[in-house]
Amino acid sequence: xxxxxxxxxxxxxxxxxxxxxxxxxxxxxxxxxxxxxxxxxxxxxxxxxxxxxxxxxxxxxxxxxxxxxxxxxxxxxxxxxxxxxxxxxxxxxxxxxxxxxxxxxxxxxxxxxxxxxxxxxxxxxxxxxxxxxxxxxxxxxxxxxxxxxxxxxxxxxxxxxxxxxxxxxxxxxxxxxxxxxxxxxxxxxxxxxxxxxxxxxxxxxxxxxxxxxxxxxxxxxxxxxxxxxxxxxxxxxxxxxxxxxxxxxxxxxxxxxxxxxxxxxx
Amino acid sequence: xxxxxxxxxxxxxxxxxxxxxxxxxxxxxxxxxxxxxxxxxxxxxxxxxxxxxxxxxxxxxxxxxxxxxxxxxxxxxxxxxxxxxxxxxxxxxxxxxxxxxxxxxxxxxxxxxxxxxxxxxxxxxxxxxxxxxxxxxxxxxxxxxxxxxxxxxxxxxxxxxxxxxxxxxxxxxxxxxxxxxxxxxxxxxxxxxxxxxxxxxxxxxxxxxxxxxxxxxxxxxxxxxxxxxxxxxxxxxxxxxxxxxxxxxxxxxxxxxxxxxxxxxx
Ligand SMILES: Nc1ncnc2c1ncn2[C@@H]1O[C@H](COP(=O)(O)OP(=O)(O)OP(=O)(O)O)[C@@H](O)[C@H]1O
Ligand SMILES: [Mg+2]
Numbered sequence: 276x277x278x279x280x281x282x283x284x285x286x287x288x289x290x291x292x293x294x295x296x297x298x299x300x301x302x303x304x305x306x307x308x309x310x311x312x313x314x315x316x317x318x319x320x321x322x323x324x325x326x327x328x329x330x331x332x333x334x335x336x337x338x339x340x341x342x343x344x345x346x347x348x349x350x351x352x353x354x355x356x357x358x359x360x361x362x363x364x365x366x367x368x369x370x371x372x373x374x375x376x377x378x379x380x381x382x383x384x385x386x387x388x389x390x391x392x393x394x395x396x397x398x399x400x401x402x403x404x405x406x407x408x409x410x411x412x413x414x415x416x417x418x419x420x421x422x423x424x425x426x427x428x429x430x431x432x433x434x435x436x437x438x439x440x441x442x443x444x445x446x447x448x449x450x451x452x453x454x455x456x457x458x459x460x461x462x463x464x465x466x467x468x469x470x471x472x473x474x475x476x477x478x479x480x481x482x483x484x485x486x487x488x489x490x491x492x493x494x495x496x497x498x499x500x501x502x503x504x505x506x507x508x509x510x511x512x513x514x515x516x517x518x519x520x521x522x523x524x525x526x527x528x529x530x531x532x533x534x535x536x537x538x539x540x541x
Numbered sequence: 542x543x544x545x546x547x548x549x550x551x552x553x554x555x556x557x558x559x560x561x562x563x564x565x566x567x568x569x570x571x572x573x574x575x576x577x578x579x580x581x582x583x584x585x586x587x588x589x590x591x592x593x594x595x596x597x598x599x600x601x602x603x604x605x606x607x608x609x610x611x612x613x614x615x616x617x618x619x620x621x622x623x624x625x626x627x628x629x630x631x632x633x634x635x636x637x638x639x640x641x642x643x644x645x646x647x648x649x650x651x652x653x654x655x656x657x658x659x660x661x662x663x664x665x666x667x668x669x670x671x672x673x674x675x676x677x678x679x680x681x682x683x684x685x686x687x688x689x690x691x692x693x694x695x696x697x698x699x700x701x702x703x704x705x706x707x708x709x710x711x712x713x714x715x716x717x718x719x720x721x722x723x724x725x726x727x728x729x730x731x732x733x734x735x736x737x738x739x740x741x742x743x744x745x746x747x748x749x750x751x752x753x754x755x756x757x758x759x760x761x762x763x764x765x766x767x768x769x770x771x772x773x774x775x776x777x778x779x780x781x782x783x784x785x786x787x788x789x790x791x792x793x794x795x796x797x798x799x800x801x802x803x804x805x806x807x
């Protein structure tokens with residue numbers, strides 16, 4: 276009786292795990308297919324620019340505003356803690372490093388997944404449901420090359436730019452709170468930040484992170500849209516899955532990348 | 542005269558249920574052939590088999606002398622460049638204007654300068670009487686207008702073989718006649734071959750060369766329009782005159798009404 280229930284439990288867990296692994300595998304296979312059919316996107320870069328506009332520019336407001344708020348909160352919290360050690364001038368360092376290394380890439384990617392990723396999934400899913408993708412295939416045009424790849428690359432290119440803007444806004448927010456509001460010394464704030472932030476280890480690593488997140492979110496969003504059942508429920512379910520899977524993927528990848536970056540790559 | 546499309550001994554089903562059974566059908570080059578039958582009898586499925594969107598597992602489908610069953614995607618795309626298809630629900634690209642929809646294939650497949658594309662696109666739109674709506678988006682049009690734009694798009698590159706899925710559905714009587722004549726004219730002027738799926742008997746009998754009647758996945762009658770009109774087959778008679786009682790059931794197979802309503806036989 277108890278044994279049976281336990282076995283059933285184990286089987287359920289195994290089943291779920293298998294399905295998740297299968298899904299990840301299918302997403303990666305789809306990503307490879309997208310890369311294979313990417314030549315069109317680069318030959319006709321205007322297609323990608325259009326998607327950068329839709330994915331990137333439309334996420335701009337939410338990214339900028341969130342960055343500002345996050346930076347202000349960091350300024351407040353940082354100042355509060357650091358003044359116990361008499362080093363409130365270092366608040367600039369704390370704000371900048373948290374943003375450039377972690378919060379910029381991660382939070383920007385989470386916002387991007389829910390703003391642009393879901394929109395990409397819904398758009399591709401609806402195109403499929405209304406037979407637009409079939410129509411394209413009947414015109415001898417590969418929808419992966421014409422529809423999926425430009426959206427994928429649009430997302431991949433937008434992501435680091437958005438993350439950098441997020442960090443920049445955050446630093447402005449931290450400056451506003453710490454210097455303008457609380458009165459930390461202006462010169463110390465900037466000069467300590469400049470001395471402490473390393474280009475290779477902090478900024479480049481942050482950009483690498485956001486590039487990886489951009490690939491993950493764009494691959495998941497396009498895959499979910501392309502594989503969505505061609506119905507209203509199918510598309511809405513796929514949209515939700517995009518946001519959930521992307522967020523989990525971002526956080527898991529962040530852990531892995533951070534571990535590697537702190538330990539060095541070898 | 543050679544046949545542009547030839548289907549022999551075709552069986553096809555989704556899952557285990559056979560939708561098409563033992564289909565033999567030929568479309569001579571230059572002719573306009575109609576496939577008629579009740580809703581759900583497998584007409585769209587048949588068109589998809591001709592367009593190579595579905596693969597026959599049992600029997601052969603030949604288009605322009607090439608067997609579709611085991612074509613590679615490259616060969617299939619090469620063949621589809623010579624083919625135009627009107628989808629049952631239009632399948633216009635919702636992110637492009639009417640003009641861009643019609644110009645889509647010219648831009649993708651040809652090197653024509655934009656001024657030539659413009660002239661061709663306006664001519665195609667003029668042929669369906671919709672030159673005036675070129676700047677509208679598909680969502681801003683009625684269903685019948687969308688279908689006429691889809692017709693213009695399907696014929697944009699003057700294909701050798703045109704597949705029409707329900708070109709008459711949702712058209713008012715005037716457009717109906719005009720579109721019917723247009724389909725005939727496209728066929729003759731371009732030297733194209735056309736397959737027309739429809740349940741509009743009266744209109745299609747006026748324009749087609751040959752008719753196949755499909756019922757429950759089987760071809761039950763065929764002939765020229767005159768032969769069909771003169772036919773004494775009860776089935777054909779019922780279809781042409783739209784009678785509810787006859788050999789063709791109006792109801793999808795089901796339990797009896799009294800069973801479904803939970804009534805007991807007295
Ligand atoms: N993707 C699919 N999966 C499973 N069954 C399907 C699918 N598409 C169609 N069918 C089934 O196949 C049968 C034939 O469908 P089809 O769309 O070819 O009919 P049709 O003749 O075009 O009907 P209509 O005149 O209403 O468009 C129907 O019974 C339908 O339930
Ligand atoms: Mg149909």
